[in-house]
Amino acid sequence: MEKLVLTSTRTGLNGTITVPGDKSISHRAVMFGSIAKGKTTVQGFLPGEDCLSTIDCFRKLGVKITQKESFVEIEGDGLEGLIEPTDILNVGNSGTTIRLMFGVLANTPFHSCLIGDDSIAKRPMKRVTEPLREMGVAIEGRQGGNYTPVSIRGGNVIGIHYTSPVASAQVKSAILLAGLQAEGETIVTEPAKSRDHTERMLRAFGVDVEVEGLTVTLKGKQSLRATDIVVPGDISSAAFWLVAGAVVPNSRLVLEGVGVNPTRTGIIDVLEQMGANIHVEMEDEEVEPIATITIETSSLRGIEIGGDIIPRLIDEIPIIALAASQAEGVTIIKDAKELRVKETDRIQTVVDELTKLGVHIEATEDGMKIYGGSSLSGNTVNSYGDHRIGMMLAIASLLAKGETTIEQAHSVAVSYPNFFEQLKELAEGVKENE
Numbered sequence: 001m002e003k004l005v006l007t008s009t010r011t012g013l014n015g016t017i018t019v020p021g022d023k024s025i026s027h028r029a030v031m032f033g034s035i036a037k038g039k040t041t042v043q044g045f046l047p048g049e050d051c052l053s054t055i056d057c058f059r060k061l062g063v064k065i066t067q068k069e070s071f072v073e074i075e076g077d078g079l080e081g082l083i084e085p086t087d088i089l090n091v092g093n094s095g096t097t098i099r100l101m102f103g104v105l106a107n108t109p110f111h112s113c114l115i116g117d118d119s120i121a122k123r124p125m126k127r128v129t130e131p132l133r134e135m136g137v138a139i140e141g142r143q144g145g146n147y148t149p150v151s152i153r154g155g156n157v158i159g160i161h162y163t164s165p166v167a168s169a170q171v172k173s174a175i176l177l178a179g180l181q182a183e184g185e186t187i188v189t190e191p192a193k194s195r196d197h198t199e200r201m202l203r204a205f206g207v208d209v210e211v212e213g214l215t216v217t218l219k220g221k222q223s224l225r226a227t228d229i230v231v232p233g234d235i236s237s238a239a240f241w242l243v244a245g246a247v248v249p250n251s252r253l254v255l256e257g258v259g260v261n262p263t264r265t266g267i268i269d270v271l272e273q274m275g276a277n278i279h280v281e282m283e284d285e286e287v288e289p290i291a292t293i294t295i296e297t298s299s300l301r302g303i304e305i306g307g308d309i310i311p312r313l314i315d316e317i318p319i320i321a322l323a324a325s326q327a328e329g330v331t332i333i334k335d336a337k338e339l340r341v342k343e344t345d346r347i348q349t350v351v352d353e354l355t356k357l358g359v360h361i362e363a364t365e366d367g368m369k370i371y372g373g374s375s376l377s378g379n380t381v382n383s384y385g386d387h388r389i390g391m392m393l394a395i396a397s398l399l400a401k402g403e404t405t406i407e408q409a410h411s412v413a414v415s416y417p418n419f420f421e422q423l424k425e426l427a428e429g430v431k432e433n434e
């Protein structure tokens with residue numbers, strides 16, 4: 001599916017759905033299961049391309065993994081059980097895979113080489129490779145180890161006290177994974193709280209992790225004990241329906257089993273602040289909290305979004321920009337420079353593609369300014385291989401007059417393989433041609 005043509009919906013979006021498993025948690029379940037001793041099972045795994053890349057990497061490192069749709073079984077033999085790969089480890093489009101793999105491989109006494117697709121080749125790796133070098137890991141790569149291909153030979157890692165300049169769960173997790181294998185203690189402090197799935201899941205695998213404010217501490221030479229993981233629905237995927245439910249007239253959507261870890265719920269806070277009719281009902285609260293979220297067509301107002309909330313909604317900014325285009329008044333998004341180094345430069349891509357549909361929107365250095373009250377008209381737009389841009393444009397097409405053609409629509413499979421099927425189920429009257 002290179003190109004997809006969508007029309008607006010006449011009846012609104014109605015129904016109850018379960019979104020696929022959380023991408024961040026699915027990656028970690030496979031990684032931690034692969035370096036634990038014993039059999040780990042994963043229910044609710046996201047069979048998206050990014051998480052399949054993680055499985056592929058660990059198979060190349062000698063781990064036996066069986067995966068059938070959303071169920072995964074991993075036979076781990078500890079970190080010592082990993083073997084030198086005879087092939088390059090290819091992470092595809094996944095930043096989480098490559099950055100966390102550096103941490104996993106920090107103490108393995110063999111050579112590995114990591115590459116990814118064209119988007120990965122443009123994303124900075126120094127944020128992880130630099131602190132890992134400080135810990136004693138031998139890393140070589142293009143432009144001093146900032147870009148792929150990167151090769152790594154682990155061994156003799158020592159603990160570090162690292163103050164990260166970015167609020168990034170990928171940086172924090174890579175250092176903690178290296179720290180687990182290191183001599184001595186590892187302490188990571190971040191400037192704002194990023195998602196804490198690593199800290200929560202390491203505990204479930206029997207690791208001692210201390211968290212105090214923005215600082216995480218763990219002792220080295222700890223091993224992981226296999227366990228059974230249940231992955232909640234991905235709030236970053238649910239975000240597309242939350243915004244669609246709020247902005248498409250005559251809609252009411254119920255999303256069940258959504259992960260509502262407070263480090264991820266910035267989208268709910270923003271929609272509430274914009275005046276959305278949104279209701280969250282807790283279902284369960286074990287390793288990760290889970291809820292049912294209901295949203296109805298709402299009158300939204302523009303707001304200012306910046307500061308510590310940004311890491312709590314970083315992947316949702318493209319769809320928040322669309323919500324803002326339908327609000328009354330102006331919305332300003334700032335402190336979000338990180339968007340420039342995602343799968344695409346998400347500030348520029350959002351501005352370029354929404355402008356083509358008739359939105360009045362301007363890029364700023366660290367965010368965007370969106371003028372509300374736009375009426376959208378169909379046009380040809382492009383995801384540029386960025387899954388979140390592809391899904392945001394699909395929701396935009398539901399509001400646009402006439403037909404919208406989305407080029408590179410297949411990119412949605414990175415995080416949401418059945419996105420277009422669910423869209424057709426929820427939006428009666430939407431026509432689709434390939």
Ligand SMILES: O=C(O)C1=C[C@@H](OP(=O)(O)O)[C@@H](O)[C@H](O)C1
Nearest residue numbers: 024096167168169170171314315
């Ligand atoms: O750790 C993770 O699973 C992720 C962390 C975030 O990236 P950064 O760590 O670069 O902020 C996020 O954007 C990405 O989608 C997933």
Ligand SMILES: C=C(OP(=O)(O)O)C(=O)O
Nearest residue numbers: 093094095096097315342
């Ligand atoms: C940025 C994302 O993922 P990653 O960094 O893992 O490629 C994303 O899913 O929006």
